Amino acid sequence: MKATSSPDRERKGVEIAGEALNLIRVAPFHIVSSYFIGSVPFILGLLYFWSDMSKSAFAPQRCFNASLGLAALFIWMKCWQSVFASGLKNHLTGTPGTAWTFSRISAMIARQTSIQPYGLLMIPLAMLLLIPFYAVHSFYQNATVMENGDEIDSRSFMKRAWKQGLLWPKQNHVIMWLLSPWVLISGMITIFATIWFVMSLSPDMQSIAYELDTSSKYLLLVFAVFLIYQLVLPLSPFGCIVAGNIAIAIILLPYLSGFLFGVETNFALSGIHGIMNTSFIMTVYGLSYLCLDPVIKAAYVLRCFYGDSRQSGQDLLIELDAFSRKEE
Amino acid sequence: MSIANEKCFNHNHREAAALCLECRRFFCRECVTEHDDRAVCASCLRKLTSAGSDRRSALAGLFSVFSFFAGLIFLWLLFFYFGQVLLKIPASVHEGALWRDAPHESLQLGQEAEETEETE
Numbered sequence: 001m002k003a004t005s006s007p008d009r010e011r012k013g014v015e016i017a018g019e020a021l022n023l024i025r026v027a028p029f030h031i032v033s034s035y036f037i038g039s040v041p042f043i044l045g046l047l048y049f050w051s052d053m054s055k056s057a058f059a060p061q062r063c064f065n066a067s068l069g070l071a072a073l074f075i076w077m078k079c080w081q082s083v084f085a086s087g088l089k090n091h092l093t094g095t096p097g098t099a100w101t102f103s104r105i106s107a108m109i110a111r112q113t114s115i116q117p118y119g120l121l122m123i124p125l126a127m128l129l130l131i132p133f134y135a136v137h138s139f140y141q142n143a144t145v146m147e148n149g150d151e152i153d154s155r156s157f158m159k160r161a162w163k164q165g166l167l168w169p170k171q172n173h174v175i176m177w178l179l180s181p182w183v184l185i186s187g188m189i190t191i192f193a194t195i196w197f198v199m200s201l202s203p204d205m206q207s208i209a210y211e212l213d214t215s216s217k218y219l220l221l222v223f224a225v226f227l228i229y230q231l232v233l234p235l236s237p238f239g240c241i242v243a244g245n246i247a248i249a250i251i252l253l254p255y256l257s258g259f260l261f262g263v264e265t266n267f268a269l270s271g272i273h274g275i276m277n278t279s280f281i282m283t284v285y286g287l288s289y290l291c292l293d294p295v296i297k298a299a300y301v302l303r304c305f306y307g308d309s310r311q312s313g314q315d316l317l318i319e320l321d322a323f324s325r326k327e328e
Numbered sequence: 329m330s331i332a333n334e335k336c337f338n339h340n341h342r343e344a345a346a347l348c349l350e351c352r353r354f355f356c357r358e359c360v361t362e363h364d365d366r367a368v369c370a371s372c373l374r375k376l377t378s379a380g381s382d383r384r385s386a387l388a389g390l391f392s393v394f395s396f397f398a399g400l401i402f403l404w405l406l407f408f409y410f411g412q413v414l415l416k417i418p419a420s421v422h423e424g425a426l427w428r429d430a431p432h433e434s435l436q437l438g439q440e441a442e443e444t445e446e447t448e
């Protein structure tokens with residue numbers, strides 16, 4: 001942690017992102033694992049739900065129950081993310097942290113269930129309107145990271161989360177641009193939708209695509225993917241790099257296993273059709289979310305910590321403590 | 329009962345200045361306060377506010393239970409309609425076969441049209 005020149009000094013977004021990565025790197029295993037205990041089941045549930053609803057003949061009968069299961073997994077994920085953020089904050093401040101009693105857990109479940117579901121609708125809506133996006137996005141992030149099961153009323157909790165979200169807008173925008181999975185998915189959807197729209201409007205392009213031979217189609221596809229990647233890259237640079245790496249790993253690993261060990265998989269045998277489906281895109285996005293989201297949560301933990309420190313002076317106390325230990 | 333002849337309930341040596349409308353006792357200026365546009369003594373104020381906070385906490389409890397179920401049902405419906413949207417999207421889009429299958433379909437349609445022309 002660098003020395004501060006004034007208590008209200010706005011740290012740069014890149015600086016916070018770097019600190020967030022470092023915070024996760026030095027955090028104990030049980031804190032980091034608490035994130036994945038919550039998020040991995042939800043992502044697996046979402047992928048199952050997606051592929052079931054898009055392929056299964058019995059999906060309409062299962063949809064009602066499956067969506068309840070997915071809702072339960074979402075609450076499960078949000079609560080564990082709060083536990084993760086609380087652990088990170090304790091690690092940051094050097095406090096041992098209080099035990100998660102039954103009353104604290106139930107208060108956390110009640111509050112997260114009453115706040116977070118609306119974020120799934122409010123964040124995309126705010127994204128369409130653009131201007132309030134940063135405030136809405138950071139409100140829901142803060143509502144996750146500020147949760148510690150304390151029995152304060154939800155209204156003052158939300159007021160605190162909203163107020164904290166309005167702090168340092170420039171820094172907030174940089175953090176979202178670099179790390180937010182919401183920005184990555186919106187970039188991906190925008191570009192795919194635009195290409196789809198253009199292709200569907202133009203019958204000439206369709207006929208050109210039909211008339212091409214297989215190798216030319218492959219070349220065209222590689223060019224289209226490259227073009228999409230270039231267009232999404234400025235929208236979410238870090239997210240794009242992560243998603244690109246994950247996609248390449250998923251594509252190459254089955255081929256490598258076949259090439260090196262002679263193990264043939266259905267994925268490798270299906271060729272281009274293994275990639276050209278929505279389940280593949282969702283898998284890449286789900287894995288990218290698992291890589292990006294802990295970092296953005298850590299960044300919002302830091303933002304809340306520095307925001308609170310403007311009044312409590314806790315950041316200075318930690319620096320003084322570190323300094324006195326160095327002197328000894 | 330005239331206030332001019334009364335002393336403060338807490339301070340015997342002080343003249344009474346107000347009547348608490350809750351306990352109907354007389355008090356000096358320092359012992360009464362205004363609450364909801366009425367003069368009340370300190371002990372009555374404490375009782376009133378604690379009763380209010382009890383009511384408020386009971387209401388807050390009810391509200392949190394309501395908002396919990398409202399959030400859960402909202403989430404359930406949101407995922408349900410998300411599932412419905414996924415069901416509405418044709419399988420050819422999910423499987424990326426939209427472009428691949430279309431020429432075959434058009435070819436088949438063309439062949440069928442040729443066959444009908446021939447039979448006619």
